[in-house]
Amino acid sequence: MAEQIGYRVVGTIKGVKGFCGAGHKVGDKLELSGHSSGGLCGFFYHALFPQIIMLQFGGGFPPEWGDPDVIEMDCMDKFNLVTIELRRIRE
Helix, strand or coil: CCCCCCCEEEEEEEEECCCCCCCCCCCCEEEEECCECCCCCHHHHHHHHHHHHHHHCCCCCCHHHCCCCEEEEECCCCCCCEEEEEEEECC
16 A cells, blocks of 8 residues: 555535536545545546645645635536535644
């Protein structure tokens, strides 16, 4: 088994407006990293990759922007919008 590099990043689907072609549903949890899409739609994973890497390796936004361990993002399909929360797990 490969050694964990950096922090764990867990994505939780927070909203689905319309129909998600990849089958994501509210409440789905996905383990994400620079090496694994965790089953996330490839288009969405590609768009989220920079934020996943930032969280995985300890980066963050300024604290005045909110919790540095959490980011909420939307997929690019605005007609069938999927919203995900990315959370860095500090263990």
